[in-house]
Amino acid sequence: MPMTVRKFSLPEIFFGRESLKYAGGCARILGAERVFLVSDSGLEKAGWVEKVFEILETEKLDWFYYSDIVANPRDFQIQKGARLYQEQGCDVVMALGGGSPMDAAKGIALVASNGGTVHDYEGANRIQRPLPPMVFIPSTAGSGSDISQFAIITDVRRCVKMSIISRTLVPNISIIDPLILGTKPRDLIISSAIDAFSHAVESYISRIAFPFTEVQSLKAIDLIIRYLPRALKEPCPDVLEQLAIASTAAAMAFSNASLGMDHALAHSLGGMLDVVHGLVHSVLLPPVMRYNLPACEEKLADIGRIILGKRRRTSRSTALAGIEKLEENFASLKIATRLRDIVSDRSTLPQVCKTASRDACLLTNPRSADWEQMLEMCEEAW
Amino acid sequence: MPMTVRKFSLPEIFFGRESLKYAGGCARILGAERVFLVSDSGLEKAGWVEKVFEILETEKLDWFYYSDIVANPRDFQIQKGARLYQEQGCDVVMALGGGSPMDAAKGIALVASNGGTVHDYEGANRIQRPLPPMVFIPSTAGSGSDISQFAIITDVRRCVKMSIISRTLVPNISIIDPLILGTKPRDLIISSAIDAFSHAVESYISRIAFPFTEVQSLKAIDLIIRYLPRALKEPCPDVLEQLAIASTAAAMAFSNASLGMDHALAHSLGGMLDVVHGLVHSVLLPPVMRYNLPACEEKLADIGRIILGKRRRTSRSTALAGIEKLEENFASLKIATRLRDIVSDRSTLPQVCKTASRDACLLTNPRSADWEQMLEMCEEAW
Numbered sequence: 001m002p003m004t005v006r007k008f009s010l011p012e013i014f015f016g017r018e019s020l021k022y023a024g025g026c027a028r029i030l031g032a033e034r035v036f037l038v039s040d041s042g043l044e045k046a047g048w049v050e051k052v053f054e055i056l057e058t059e060k061l062d063w064f065y066y067s068d069i070v071a072n073p074r075d076f077q078i079q080k081g082a083r084l085y086q087e088q089g090c091d092v093v094m095a096l097g098g099g100s101p102m103d104a105a106k107g108i109a110l111v112a113s114n115g116g117t118v119h120d121y122e123g124a125n126r127i128q129r130p131l132p133p134m135v136f137i138p139s140t141a142g143s144g145s146d147i148s149q150f151a152i153i154t155d156v157r158r159c160v161k162m163s164i165i166s167r168t169l170v171p172n173i174s175i176i177d178p179l180i181l182g183t184k185p186r187d188l189i190i191s192s193a194i195d196a197f198s199h200a201v202e203s204y205i206s207r208i209a210f211p212f213t214e215v216q217s218l219k220a221i222d223l224i225i226r227y228l229p230r231a232l233k234e235p236c237p238d239v240l241e242q243l244a245i246a247s248t249a250a251a252m253a254f255s256n257a258s259l260g261m262d263h264a265l266a267h268s269l270g271g272m273l274d275v276v277h278g279l280v281h282s283v284l285l286p287p288v289m290r291y292n293l294p295a296c297e298e299k300l301a302d303i304g305r306i307i308l309g310k311r312r313r314t315s316r317s318t319a320l321a322g323i324e325k326l327e328e329n330f331a332s333l334k335i336a337t338r339l340r341d342i343v344s345d346r347s348t349l350p351q352v353c354k355t356a357s358r359d360a361c362l363l364t365n366p367r368s369a370d371w372e373q374m375l376e377m378c379e380e381a382w
Numbered sequence: 383m384p385m386t387v388r389k390f391s392l393p394e395i396f397f398g399r400e401s402l403k404y405a406g407g408c409a410r411i412l413g414a415e416r417v418f419l420v421s422d423s424g425l426e427k428a429g430w431v432e433k434v435f436e437i438l439e440t441e442k443l444d445w446f447y448y449s450d451i452v453a454n455p456r457d458f459q460i461q462k463g464a465r466l467y468q469e470q471g472c473d474v475v476m477a478l479g480g481g482s483p484m485d486a487a488k489g490i491a492l493v494a495s496n497g498g499t500v501h502d503y504e505g506a507n508r509i510q511r512p513l514p515p516m517v518f519i520p521s522t523a524g525s526g527s528d529i530s531q532f533a534i535i536t537d538v539r540r541c542v543k544m545s546i547i548s549r550t551l552v553p554n555i556s557i558i559d560p561l562i563l564g565t566k567p568r569d570l571i572i573s574s575a576i577d578a579f580s581h582a583v584e585s586y587i588s589r590i591a592f593p594f595t596e597v598q599s600l601k602a603i604d605l606i607i608r609y610l611p612r613a614l615k616e617p618c619p620d621v622l623e624q625l626a627i628a629s630t631a632a633a634m635a636f637s638n639a640s641l642g643m644d645h646a647l648a649h650s651l652g653g654m655l656d657v658v659h660g661l662v663h664s665v666l667l668p669p670v671m672r673y674n675l676p677a678c679e680e681k682l683a684d685i686g687r688i689i690l691g692k693r694r695r696t697s698r699s700t701a702l703a704g705i706e707k708l709e710e711n712f713a714s715l716k717i718a719t720r721l722r723d724i725v726s727d728r729s730t731l732p733q734v735c736k737t738a739s740r741d742a743c744l745l746t747n748p749r750s751a752d753w754e755q756m757l758e759m760c761e762e763a764w
Contacts, residue, residue, distance in 0.1 A: 004398055005399070013390040013391065015592070016386055016387035019387040022387070210397070211605075216597060245593045249594065
């Protein structure tokens, strides 16, 4: 089957230990005089926010600091940030953090430049005017927001996580310094790595995967399988660096090949029930893979081969054994593996699935699903 | 060993059959009103230049057409193009062609915006001011200039191919339409694929290779080994598309990990003796790989495994058997395999090697070499 036309775009990437020091120079090159820096209290406590202040100072840059955001960032936090960006006369947006500060920073850059409210841009390709330059510094090796075309913002009134997808949401520069990962607590190492793993799997089996994304997906899967256990035993820079490579590779893939049902459901659970994104995938990814098996047996066998370290007799048995082994791996991490571990009220599931059925990520899931099929899967995962 | 900081950047890529139709819209988005189009007589004859005129017309864009360039494009052709770009009031540079029109277009964009002559920018990172927007449409699945930070221009007075390397030489948009490859003659299919193969090998074993480039290098090697023989039997769109994917993947890698001794010598041969770039690699790549073996046995074994379809007992034997098989493959294509096939006067070799020893590509070759070591290798390849 001929490929239809695919688009592939990435930010400029600086990758490596101590690359953080380039943050000021990068902002300067993009025209900064006053940087709007978005981060959160976790990174303040770890000392990284102060470190960025110093780097901006060295470059003789002024800044305004904004941290009034939470996990699953809210629409009203974006609106406030955008107002402050303008009032403070900022010219470049910088984010330091995991998915929440980075997605919030994208929303702020969007509303500050395109006006209206963040809701106006829900969906794909609805942004008309250019955004201010963005320099992003990821701190979790998970979300990939520093690489991707996605921003996920919660609409508080509707209890929905909105997916905003546009080429213009790719930051200009991503600075990935694995040393920042050294201050991550164990549970954040796990949830970030599993988020990245889910990006890699869903982008690999996506309907619009193509060779430039597929190689990065497989690289990410391989690195996470090999290095997550080591990172939990001894989170040294060498090992954390491999997880940062994995997360970045997975983001290169999903930004351009999109995601699937696991993420559609994760967004729905995050919006309706405020479930933390990184906790969803250990519960839902294996059943989603099993659901997708009839549509992408060969590709799930490729993944199974990496998880198992070898092929079984058939593609189907390799794929299935891989999914089983993945479930064992998750269980050994003592994290949530059943839906009841993260959702308190089972009666919310139909609404969760109805909302997920309208999520943009579901469009690229390899096997079609309506909300009832997703509900059936969720009931089995309960 | 910790990785030092690596930079990774790519153009925005449109890949797929009939993606050519986006050329006008892309130029328009980048602010075009009058496009400076660079191409050559081969593409005129095949009808593709006319096709681009039509696409620009549909988008109501004006253009100036420049084709006064040759293989191994010359410095004076760049200067003339840059003068015309300004006189004609153009605002976007578009290239349609193989490495020569694309590199020439980069040189023209550079001189038109930064002044002086193209010689002023020889080497790495010597460009100060931004270039006009560039939309490139490759026609050969080989050079990768539509993706890369490189432009190679011949200094006629010194008989040297100058490497100009800068982030700003990455085009804004690369439009890769495999249908354009359908009009390529057999010998151009071969030489382009071998050029791309050499990009993939040299970037994979480069001193500054890193995971994001390595996966693309290996993908390119695999695709060329599998699809070049098929393309020669039956150059149908499905197969040519795979070679276009390979060439693009190889370019993603070498643009960010650079190249090695084979390219240093190829540039020297091109500048001194006007040897066509695509004919050099079947002669020099195998001996260069053999020379590099002590420095990168494992990596050459990875390549050997792909060429052979399996590993031998040791890394060293896998690597060596892979190189031998590669030589057999080249010989079966009835192309040059000895240096005497492409160089008439053996006494030029010392100067060829001295010039190559100053080429920027040699810096990233995995094993150091002075000009005498290169000469020894060239004598063996004679």
